[in-house]
Amino acid sequence: MGTRIIKLPDVGEGVAEAEIVEWHVEVGQSVLEDQLLAAVMTDKATVEIPSPVAGTVVALGAEVGSVLAVGAELVRLEVVGEGNEEVAAAPREAAAAQAPAERPAAPQPSTSPESASQSAAVPSAPPAPVTRAPIGPPRPPGEKPIASPAVRRRAREAGVDLRQVRGTGPAGRIGHDDLDAFLRGAPKAGISAARAANTEVETVKIIGLRRRIAQKMAESKRRVAHFSYVEEVDVTALEALRATLNAENRSDRPRLTLMPFLMKALVKAVADFPEMNALYDDEAETLERHGGVHIGIATQTPSGLMVPVVRHCETLSLWDCAAEVQRLAEAAREGRATRAELAGSTITITSLGALGGIVTTPVINRPEVAIIGPNKQVVRPVWQGEQFVPRTMMNLSSSFDHRVIDGYVAARFVQRIKGLLEAPATIFIEA
Amino acid sequence: MAEIAAKVLIVGGGPGGYVSAIRAGQLGLDVVLVEQGGLDGGLGGTCLNVGCIPSKALIHAADAYERAAEQAKSAPFGLRVEHPTIDFARTIEWKNGIVGRLTSGVGALLKRHRAKILQGRAVMVDGKTCRVETDTGPQVVSAEHVVLATGSVPVALPALPFGGRIISSTEALSLPAIPGRLAVVGAGYIGLELGTAFAKLGAKVTVIEAENRILPTYDEELVRPVVRRLRALGVEVLTRARAVGLSEAGDALQVEQEGAPARSIPADKILVAAGRRARTAGFGLERLDLTMNGPFVQTDERCATSMRNVWAVGDLTGEPMLAHRAMAQGVVVAELIAGHRRVFDGTVIPAVCFTDPEIVTVGLSPDEARRAGHEVHTALFPFQANGRALTLGAEDGFVRVTARADNHLLLGIAAVGAGVSELATAFGLALEMGSRLEDIGGTIHAHPTLGEAFHEASLRALGEALHI
Numbered sequence: 001m002g003t004r005i006i007k008l009p010d011v012g013e014g015v016a017e018a019e020i021v022e023w024h025v026e027v028g029q030s031v032l033e034d035q036l037l038a039a040v041m042t043d044k045a046t047v048e049i050p051s052p053v054a055g056t057v058v059a060l061g062a063e064v065g066s067v068l069a070v071g072a073e074l075v076r077l078e079v080v081g082e083g084n085e086e087v088a089a090a091p092r093e094a095a096a097a098q099a100p101a102e103r104p105a106a107p108q109p110s111t112s113p114e115s116a117s118q119s120a121a122v123p124s125a126p127p128a129p130v131t132r133a134p135i136g137p138p139r140p141p142g143e144k145p146i147a148s149p150a151v152r153r154r155a156r157e158a159g160v161d162l163r164q165v166r167g168t169g170p171a172g173r174i175g176h177d178d179l180d181a182f183l184r185g186a187p188k189a190g191i192s193a194a195r196a197a198n199t200e201v202e203t204v205k206i207i208g209l210r211r212r213i214a215q216k217m218a219e220s221k222r223r224v225a226h227f228s229y230v231e232e233v234d235v236t237a238l239e240a241l242r243a244t245l246n247a248e249n250r251s252d253r254p255r256l257t258l259m260p261f262l263m264k265a266l267v268k269a270v271a272d273f274p275e276m277n278a279l280y281d282d283e284a285e286t287l288e289r290h291g292g293v294h295i296g297i298a299t300q301t302p303s304g305l306m307v308p309v310v311r312h313c314e315t316l317s318l319w320d321c322a323a324e325v326q327r328l329a330e331a332a333r334e335g336r337a338t339r340a341e342l343a344g345s346t347i348t349i350t351s352l353g354a355l356g357g358i359v360t361t362p363v364i365n366r367p368e369v370a371i372i373g374p375n376k377q378v379v380r381p382v383w384q385g386e387q388f389v390p391r392t393m394m395n396l397s398s399s400f401d402h403r404v405i406d407g408y409v410a411a412r413f414v415q416r417i418k419g420l421l422e423a424p425a426t427i428f429i430e431a
Numbered sequence: 432m433a434e435i436a437a438k439v440l441i442v443g444g445g446p447g448g449y450v451s452a453i454r455a456g457q458l459g460l461d462v463v464l465v466e467q468g469g470l471d472g473g474l475g476g477t478c479l480n481v482g483c484i485p486s487k488a489l490i491h492a493a494d495a496y497e498r499a500a501e502q503a504k505s506a507p508f509g510l511r512v513e514h515p516t517i518d519f520a521r522t523i524e525w526k527n528g529i530v531g532r533l534t535s536g537v538g539a540l541l542k543r544h545r546a547k548i549l550q551g552r553a554v555m556v557d558g559k560t561c562r563v564e565t566d567t568g569p570q571v572v573s574a575e576h577v578v579l580a581t582g583s584v585p586v587a588l589p590a591l592p593f594g595g596r597i598i599s600s601t602e603a604l605s606l607p608a609i610p611g612r613l614a615v616v617g618a619g620y621i622g623l624e625l626g627t628a629f630a631k632l633g634a635k636v637t638v639i640e641a642e643n644r645i646l647p648t649y650d651e652e653l654v655r656p657v658v659r660r661l662r663a664l665g666v667e668v669l670t671r672a673r674a675v676g677l678s679e680a681g682d683a684l685q686v687e688q689e690g691a692p693a694r695s696i697p698a699d700k701i702l703v704a705a706g707r708r709a710r711t712a713g714f715g716l717e718r719l720d721l722t723m724n725g726p727f728v729q730t731d732e733r734c735a736t737s738m739r740n741v742w743a744v745g746d747l748t749g750e751p752m753l754a755h756r757a758m759a760q761g762v763v764v765a766e767l768i769a770g771h772r773r774v775f776d777g778t779v780i781p782a783v784c785f786t787d788p789e790i791v792t793v794g795l796s797p798d799e800a801r802r803a804g805h806e807v808h809t810a811l812f813p814f815q816a817n818g819r820a821l822t823l824g825a826e827d828g829f830v831r832v833t834a835r836a837d838n839h840l841l842l843g844i845a846a847v848g849a850g851v852s853e854l855a856t857a858f859g860l861a862l863e864m865g866s867r868l869e870d871i872g873g874t875i876h877a878h879p880t881l882g883e884a885f886h887e888a889s890l891r892a893l894g895e896a897l898h899i
Binding site: 144146147148149152153156157159169170171172173 | 771840
């Protein structure tokens, strides 16, 4: 028997580290070749790591939520035959005790032999599994609360469901003090047995994609001087055109939504406003204006917000745009989107679709400098000279990085998009 | 026709109904209580008139007589009694006196709390109205709330319809003379309490039970002292036996027993004690179209029926058919009607068998606790090791406690022995308060009392018993 160390493989170009988002195995479990060991997450993509050999899991390299450097120990397996560990002959206890100590600290992958042996000598507990005990009554669900008749009566009169009250007495008995404590904490008005206060608190670890989103959003809000600009757009003509095109109903073409029109309008508009299709490196203090229009499409997935990118929209037809958006959104939702498909956007569209609301204040997908957010379409009476006429109106809520985009420029840019959308034929007229 | 309007109409003056009426009166509600009276009723219901109270009176008298007879035979502590006799008519008169005092007491309590009593048969017209046939003509009562508390009646067996020699517990409590030979069909607590009393009074008693043992709803360990005592009293117990009818001459009970030839048991009286059923007929219940729960009116934890502002309490709503359950429910309903927030949420309903010796159970038996998924500690303390029991000449029996193994929370307490019915108070309180074994162990129990056995049983479950 030998010990085989599985290291975190290189999961994509330029990726130096990855976060463990899920373990598929546990210590003591036997695994087959190609059986999935863990899911790790890089900047955007989640990658499943299979086992290259069969064996028994001896130690896991890190807890869920930890970030491991590429090449760091991911899993330690006991395998038949010779392992790849230098100290394969060492007794298993020693190997197991060593395992956590050898877990490399991600920021400092190069440890001197001295410090390595030193750290190995320090016994440290193996990584404990993450336990998420909800804070709440410790009574098992369904078990009747224990309380004296006087306490029960007081609770009933106060509209308190004793199942919600934590008992601190012997055998979990609920006393008058426990009830007092609960009543002090519970809202005074409108409580009844039917609407008892729920005091349960569940702690959810923010890991993986959610953590990535949290970091990116906070970073964007911290660094970028956001300002938002909202304009209303008359999309009556656009909707008529869209309906006509969809009515053709060709099976080789996807159904058109507003999105591809907006994308094509953006391509057209950024030609006149190159500073909008740009990336601002605020450390180097440079603005990269891009020729190619790579539009990020904010997409809700089961694990959170992702932004797959439709590359080189300037080369795509209306239907190409539609098909690409559809394909990427599906890939993102199913977790199949590749790292390349989730990176490299130069400007982003964020649409809540039918939920769209009246106004949004989108957060810029840093280092981009502009984000465009169409809101919900509604038919509204619009004053046209002498009378109100029903028009399909839609707000466009956009945010810009005020450090590099002036308000006047942003307003003109949005007016340009508005002009294109209101006279959709102009989107397709070659200059 | 006279018409009365009230806030609360209570149908039935038994423990559920009259207690509800008293409490409603205390809370200032305007109450009309209808009681039909008759042979098996009157204020106080079955309990006061033909149940708990008269049977206990009879049991006490029979006990006293039997003890006297015992002294005459053997005088264990030197008391000499010569040829004791019992004047049974006087016994019944004494019993009736007690019943009379209590029922008139109920009437006085109701009056004091301004509950209006209507004597007569109530028939519900709808969920708010009822028609009462009184001696002075029909009356209509309309009320905002109706409390149904109609109680229960003895179950009749098709093969043995009541009448003549065949009697129910009601008649057994008012017999003109002690029957020479009494057959008791059904070895539940009613049949055994009365059968034992008549055996002590000198009747030749035979008990016929369909199950394989007496008191089948109690666990075997608790019943064993009762079996021993019945044997000592000369009561013949036939288990796995069925009463199939009267003999042709009508003076004997035909009994078929598993694995034995059919028998004819000569009997002057045949007491059918095959249980009780909810009284669901005769008062227009069908017009309310309430949701039923088998033979009972279905109620929720507030004793509310499926019809708004129609409540039901007591035996009408199901097992256990016990007066103290009905009374507790009656209070809950009255307070709910007065606008309080209440539920019927007792942890336990104690049950007592006034057999010889008495049995009291509160909460779960060890087996029931295990079936409920608990790991249990259980221990019993025999009265043989209790000083007070020995001075009473009543050493058969024990107290048994059942607690959760993990946190020692008491789940059930039971006892069998002379006079243990009074321990129901301590047992019930212990369970309602959520006591652990340590709570009982840490309570100083008076010496010398039977209750010390409760203390010792709890200590024993903790492995700390002192006197065994």
